[in-house]
Amino acid sequence: xxxxxxxxxxxxxxxxxxxxxxxxxxxxxxxxxxxxxxxxxxxxxxxxxxxxxxxxxxxxxxxxxxxxxxxxxxxxxxxxxxxxxxxxxxxxxxxxxxxxxxxxxxxxxxxxxxxxxxxxxxxxxxxxxxxxxxxxxxxxxxxxxxxxxxxxxxxxxxxxxxxxxxxxxxxxxxxxxx
Amino acid sequence: xxxxxxxxxxxxxxxxxxxxxxxxxxxxxxxxxxxxxxxxxxxxxxxxxxxxxxxxxxxxxxxxxxxxxxxxxxxxxxxxxxxxxxxxxxxxxxxxxxxxxxxxxxxxxxxxxxxxxxxxxxxxxxxxxxxxxxxxxxxxxxxxxxxxxxxxxxxxxxxxxxxxxxxxxxxxxxxxxxxxxxxxxxxxxxxxxxxxxxxxxxxxxxxxxxxxxxxxxxxxxxxxxxxxxxxxxxxxxxxxxxxxxxxxxxxxxxxxx
Amino acid sequence: xxxxxxxxxxxxxxxxxxxxxxxxxxxxxxxxxxxxxxxxxxxxxxxxxxxxxxxxxxxxxxxxxxxxxxxxxxxxxxxxxxxxxxxxxxxxxxxxxxxxxxxxxxxxxxxxxxxxxxxxxxxxxxxxxxxxxxxxxxxxxxxxxxxxxxxxxxxxxxxxxxxxxxxxxxxxxxxxxxxxxxxxxxxxxxxxxxxxxxxxxxxxxxxxxxxxxxxxxxxxxxxxxxxxxxxxxxxxxxxxxx
Numbered sequence: 001x002x003x004x005x006x007x008x009x010x011x012x013x014x015x016x017x018x019x020x021x022x023x024x025x026x027x028x029x030x031x032x033x034x035x036x037x038x039x040x041x042x043x044x045x046x047x048x049x050x051x052x053x054x055x056x057x058x059x060x061x062x063x064x065x066x067x068x069x070x071x072x073x074x075x076x077x078x079x080x081x082x083x084x085x086x087x088x089x090x091x092x093x094x095x096x097x098x099x100x101x102x103x104x105x106x107x108x109x110x111x112x113x114x115x116x117x118x119x120x121x122x123x124x125x126x127x128x129x130x131x132x133x134x135x136x137x138x139x140x141x142x143x144x145x146x147x148x149x150x151x152x153x154x155x156x157x158x159x160x161x162x163x164x165x166x167x168x169x170x171x172x173x174x175x176x177x178x
Numbered sequence: 179x180x181x182x183x184x185x186x187x188x189x190x191x192x193x194x195x196x197x198x199x200x201x202x203x204x205x206x207x208x209x210x211x212x213x214x215x216x217x218x219x220x221x222x223x224x225x226x227x228x229x230x231x232x233x234x235x236x237x238x239x240x241x242x243x244x245x246x247x248x249x250x251x252x253x254x255x256x257x258x259x260x261x262x263x264x265x266x267x268x269x270x271x272x273x274x275x276x277x278x279x280x281x282x283x284x285x286x287x288x289x290x291x292x293x294x295x296x297x298x299x300x301x302x303x304x305x306x307x308x309x310x311x312x313x314x315x316x317x318x319x320x321x322x323x324x325x326x327x328x329x330x331x332x333x334x335x336x337x338x339x340x341x342x343x344x345x346x347x348x349x350x351x352x353x354x355x356x357x358x359x360x361x362x363x364x365x366x367x368x369x370x371x372x373x374x375x376x377x378x379x380x381x382x383x384x385x386x387x388x389x390x391x392x393x394x395x396x397x398x399x400x401x402x403x404x405x406x407x408x409x410x411x412x413x414x415x416x417x418x419x420x421x422x423x424x425x426x427x428x429x430x431x432x433x434x435x
Numbered sequence: 436x437x438x439x440x441x442x443x444x445x446x447x448x449x450x451x452x453x454x455x456x457x458x459x460x461x462x463x464x465x466x467x468x469x470x471x472x473x474x475x476x477x478x479x480x481x482x483x484x485x486x487x488x489x490x491x492x493x494x495x496x497x498x499x500x501x502x503x504x505x506x507x508x509x510x511x512x513x514x515x516x517x518x519x520x521x522x523x524x525x526x527x528x529x530x531x532x533x534x535x536x537x538x539x540x541x542x543x544x545x546x547x548x549x550x551x552x553x554x555x556x557x558x559x560x561x562x563x564x565x566x567x568x569x570x571x572x573x574x575x576x577x578x579x580x581x582x583x584x585x586x587x588x589x590x591x592x593x594x595x596x597x598x599x600x601x602x603x604x605x606x607x608x609x610x611x612x613x614x615x616x617x618x619x620x621x622x623x624x625x626x627x628x629x630x631x632x633x634x635x636x637x638x639x640x641x642x643x644x645x646x647x648x649x650x651x652x653x654x655x656x657x658x659x660x661x662x663x664x665x666x667x668x669x670x671x672x673x674x675x676x677x
Contacts, residue, residue, distance in 0.1 A: 149303055150216045153296045154209035161205050161293070165198045172193055176527065176563055182537045186523070194525050260521030263488055264581065267515045268538040429490040431483050433449055 028057025029064070029095075031119050031132030039117070039137040045109045051119050051132065053092065054100040063124035064092040068105050073114045073136070083110050092121075112141035179270045183278025187252065188285060197286055200244050201293055208297045211236050216301065227391050230311060233301050234386045237294045238319055239355075241287055242326065242379070246351050249283045249327045250344040253334040266430040272422055280327055287323050291316060310395035318382045321407040325378055326351070328414020332421035338432070354379045378410040438499055439464040439589060439620050440485070445494030447480050447644075454480040456644035458494070462622055462637075467615045469635030469652075470624040473672050477644040478624045479518045482593050485622070486515050498589070511539065514587030516578050516595045524567035528558050528577050531566060532584060539585040552580040557606065572603040579607060583614075590614065591622045596630065608634060632664040642672040 034050040041047055049068065055061055067089040070079040084107050095101060103119065119132040191197035215229045253275070256262040265275065295312060302308035330347045337343050357373050358380040374380045385403035388394045397404065440462040447455040455477045462468045472478045483489035485496055487509065498509055523531060529549055536545040553559040556576040561569065569577065575595065582590060590611070596604040611634065615621050625631050631638060632652055639649040648655050648671055652664055659667045 149300045150212050150297075153300045154213045157293060157296055158202060158205040158209055161198065161202045165195065165202065168192055168198070169195075176565060179538055179540075182534065186534055189530075190523070190525060259523075260519035261523060262521075263517045263519050264515075264521065264535075265538075266488060267486060267510055267513070267517065268535060268585075269510050269540070270538050427490070429483075430488040433447075433489065 029130040030054045042140045043112045049105040051103045055095040060096045062094040066121040109139045114138045179274040180277045184281040187282030205293050212297045231390045241290045246347045249330040250347045251340045252279045254340045257338045322378045325411040325414035328418040332417040335421040335425040358383045437464045441497040443495040446492045453644050460639045467621045467635045469631040469638035472641040476641045512588045514582035514590045516592045518593045522566045529562040535584050556580040589620045593624045628665045647671045
C-alpha cells in the first residue's frame with residue numbers, strides 16, 4: 001500500500017509542471033509582434049513596438065494589463081524602461097472572443113547593445129501571465145554630435161586662462177622684485 | 179573716483195588670483211559639462227536644443243553663484259579689513275564706492291560670459307541658435323545679475339559682515355533657484371505660478387527654454403520674461419537706494435562699534 | 436587768532452554710555468593742538484565725528500573756510516590718520532599712494548608727488564614691496580604719507596606713533612614739526628604725554644567724554660600748580676576707565 005502511495009506522489013510531482021505549462025499553453029490570449037526586424041536601429045532612435053493581442057477563446061476577457069519586458073542580453077541585465085521612455089503598462093478593458101486589438105509602445109533606444117523583448121499580459125483573477133515569443137534585436141552605436149569641435153575648446157580655454165594667470169603672476173613678481 | 183574704485187577691484191581680483199581661479203574653475207566646469215553633453219553616449223541622445231538649454235542653465239547657475247559669493251565680500255571686506263575709513267576720509271562718496279564695486283562685479287560677469295562664449299558657439303554648431311543663445315544669455319544674465327548685485331550690496335550695507343551677507347545671499351539664491359526646478363505640473367499650482375512670475379532665475383531659465391527649445395528667438399516673444407526680470411533689476415536698485423540712506427544715517431563707523 | 440576747528444555742545448552716547456558729553460573746544464589756525472585723555476575718554480569718538488565718519492547725537496562741528504562744501508569737499512583739505520589702520524596688503528606702497536592720489540584727483544604729476552612722500556617717509560627703497568611685507572613702523576609711515584597726499588590744511592592724527600620704536604617716533608615727530616612750521620594745523624590725539632608736551636602749543640584734556648581743561652601747556656601747569664603735563668593729566672583725570 002505504501003508503495004502505491006509513493007508511486008502516486010511521484011506521478012503527481014512529475015505531472016505538476018506539465019499542468020502549469022498546459023495552463024499557459026491553454027491561455028485564451030495570443031500575441032503577435034509585428035515586423036520584429038524593424039525594432040533594430042541606432043541609439044537615439046525612437047521606434048514603435050507594434051503588437052497585436054487576440055482572444056482565441058470563446059468567452060470575453062476583461063481587465064487585462066499588458067507591458068513590455070526588456071533584457072540586455074550582453075550584460076544579462078534587465079533594462080530600466082523608464083530610461084527608455086517605455087515604462088507605461090497598457091490596460092485593456094474587455095476583449096471579445098476572436099477579437100484582435102493593437103498594442104503599441106514607443107521606445108527610445110538609449111544604449112547600443114543586444115536586447116531581447118517580450119510582451120507580457122496579466123488577466124485579472126488568473127494566476128499565470130501570458131507572454132509573447134521573445135524578439136531579439138540589436139541597437140547600433142550613435143555617432144556623437146560634435147566631439148571633434150568641442151574638444152579643442154574644452155582643452156584650450158582652461159589652458160589660456162592658466163597661461164594668463166601665470167603671465168600675470170610673472171609680471172607682478174617682476175615688478176615686486178625691482 | 180568710480181573708475182579708481184573699479185580699477186582697484188580689478189587689480190585686486192587679478193593680483194590675488196581671486197577671480198582668475200574662479201574663471202579657471204568655471205572653464206574647467208564648462209569644458210567638462212560641454213564635453214560630457216556632446217560626447218557621452220547616453221546624454222548625446224538628447225536633442226541638441228535640449229543640450230544647449232542644459233548648458234545655458236549651467237552657465238547662468240555658475241555665474242549667479244560666483245557673482246553672489248564675490249558681491250557678498252566686495253563691499254564688506256572694506257569694513258572687515260578696516261580700509262573703509264581711509265576710503266571715506268578721501269573725497270570718495272558712498273555712491274562712488276557702490277558704482278565702482280558694481281562695475282567690478284559686472285566685470286566678473288563679463289569675464290565669465292567671455293569664458294562661456296566659445297562653449298556656447300561650439301555647442302550651437304549646426305543650429306541657427308548661436309547668436310540668439312549668446313545674445314539672450316548676455317541680456318537675461320545681465321538683468322538677473324544686476325538685480326542680485328543690487329540686493330546683495332543692500333544686504334552688505336546693512337550687515338557690514340561678509341559672513342552674514344554671504345549666508346543671507348546664498349539663502350536668497352537658493353529660494354529663487356528652487357522653483358526653477360519645479361515640474362510644469364507643480365507650476366500649475368496658483369502659488370507656484372505666482373512665484374514663477376516674480377522669480378528671476380525661473381524667468382531666465384524659462385526664457386532660455388523658450389529660445390533654445392521652442393525657437394522663439396525675438397525679444398518680443400520673450401517680453402513676458404524680460405519685463406519681470408527688469409522689474410527685479412529695479413527692485414535691486416531700489417533696495418540698494420534704501421540701504422544707502424540707512425548707511426548714511428548710521429555713519430561710516432556705526433555707533434555700536 | 437583765526438579759529439579753524441570749533442566743536443560746540445557735542446554729544447555722543449553708545450547706549451547708556453556717554454562717550455562725548457557736551458564737548459566744547461576750538462583749535463586755532465596753524466596750531467599744534469594736543470588732544471589728551473585716558474583710554475576710553477572719548478578721543479577717538481570725537482575724532483570720528485570731527486572727520487565725518489560718525490554721526491553725533493547732537494552738537495555742532497565747524498571747520499572754518501571749509502564749511503561751504505559737501506563732506507567730500509571738506510575731505511580734500513583734511514589729512515587723517517585714523518585709529519583703524521587697514522591697508523590693501525596686496526598693493527605695493529607706491530600703488531597704495533597712487534590709488535589715493537587718484538582718489539584725491541591730485542593735480543600735476545601724481546607719480547612725482549608719491550615719490551616725494553615716499554622719500555619723506557623713508558619708504559622709497561620699499562616702494563615696490565607689498566604692504567603685507569611692511570613692518571608696523573613702515574605701515575605707520577605709509578599711513579602718514581597717505582594723510583599728506585592731498586597737501587592738507589589740517590592734519591588730524593589719532594595716536595600716530597602708537598607701536599613705533601623710538602627712532603620711528605622721532606622721525607614722525609620731526610616730520611610733523613616741519614609740517615606745522617609750514618602752516619599746517621595739527622590736531623594730535625595721544626596719551627603719550629611727554630611727546631605731546633614736546634610737540635604741542637595748546638592742549639585739551641577730556642575725561643569720560645567731558646572737557647576738563649584747555650589752554651597752553653604752561654597755563655595748565657600753572658592752573659594745576661604742578662611742573663609737568665603728566666602731573667596735570669594725572670590730577671585731572673580718573674585713573675582707570677577699562
